Amino acid sequence: MSSVTTTMPEKLGEPATRMRSEDRRELILEAATAVFGERGYFGATTDAIARVAGVSQPYVVRMFGTKETLFLEVLHRALEKLLSTFRAALADGIAANEGAEATGHRIGVAYGDLLSDRGLLLSLMHAFILGSDPVIGKAAREGFLEVYKFLRFEAGFSPAAADIFLAHGMMMNTMVGLRMADEYANGDPCAVDLLETAMPTKLDLLLSVNAESKHA
Amino acid sequence: MSSVTTTMPEKLGEPATRMRSEDRRELILEAATAVFGERGYFGATTDAIARVAGVSQPYVVRMFGTKETLFLEVLHRALEKLLSTFRAALADGIAANEGAEATGHRIGVAYGDLLSDRGLLLSLMHAFILGSDPVIGKAAREGFLEVYKFLRFEAGFSPAAADIFLAHGMMMNTMVGLRMADEYANGDPCAVDLLETAMPTKLDLLLSVNAESKHA
DNA sequence: CTAAGAAGTTATCGAATGATTACATGTGCA
């Protein structure tokens, strides 16, 4: 959930502090999500993931079998978290006895909250544009359709509403991936307009997350 | 412009037919656009690009110096073509004495036409989510802002209109990258809804392009 | 206490990749 920098570096070389493999697994998945998010599937190395997670490279590989399997696991987790966040927002909206539109807005806000984890949304984005890959592409398509089906059949969005929602989601992801907030900080007035329009109510969050992950 | 498959394979091993280096350069850039689009900056190899272009791998590297320079050149060309296509549409709209809204729609149609080159839009997308890369990220941000400024200050879009336009563009790019049209062909009714809503009037084009690039 | 299993590491391997060098061949111009 929190930034990767919370992980104690463990001074690699000295064995990492012992941990139940289940917990270590979570650390590695978190690290992998961050690294895959920054560099994509091919650009990320198991060694970089291992360093961020504070373990040795072979440990990462052995725990997940292959880099591809690890990526698929990251992708699966990201979609799971996305959908569970959406479902929670939907449940809140229903509990509050809101109309459909208010609940739709609530899910949009929930999406914005996911921005605090750059890696999560960017790993998804990277997967989404690797559709040609026989394995990753298949998983990405299925995942995307799962989200679409949630919007349509659980949240009650019309096709047009789902399209608009997803389009703005892709736009926000792109702003995050571009690190457009850097340009905002640099004072480009266009970047200001762009971000303020594309990320309503979420700009402060994006700026802080962006600054936080700057020392990578 | 046209598909990469139009390039004669040249039966590598036998020297490629002689050509002015300027023309060969275009062939390589076309091949690079396709390969970078499919696999991204890190996933694409200079060897794969060379094979598609019908030349040897060292030739590609020597002509552009480094893979990074080649990618930057591809990125630059893609943005140039995008903007020149938009400017042409804008000029047509002005010549036809249309209102602002009709011209906006015309530019949207022009964007749809760019879908016939998977590589072009997907290379852009790959660049857009590599914002953390010091070199590629910088170029990608500048390029995106250039497009934004065109919409605002040449085409006269409001910030909100530009946001919506770009959001739908990112959505269409994502559909292309996901090869969602495959799922369409597989008969998933949700994929049908999704694509028909996201790519109005462009579905037939997408499906044909997708099918054409299937034998990769 | 001790043996067995769990948690990690070091060492290393083979394949892939970007890059360099040296060489071959075609082409246009004095």
Next chain:
DNA sequence: TGCACATGTAATCATTCGATAACTTCTTAG
């Protein structure tokens, strides 16, 4: 014609990367 340059290739190199093997150390059940 012949030579200089442009267009290309083959051979090869050093790194990097994912993966495997073999070894160490901690923990815990009996």
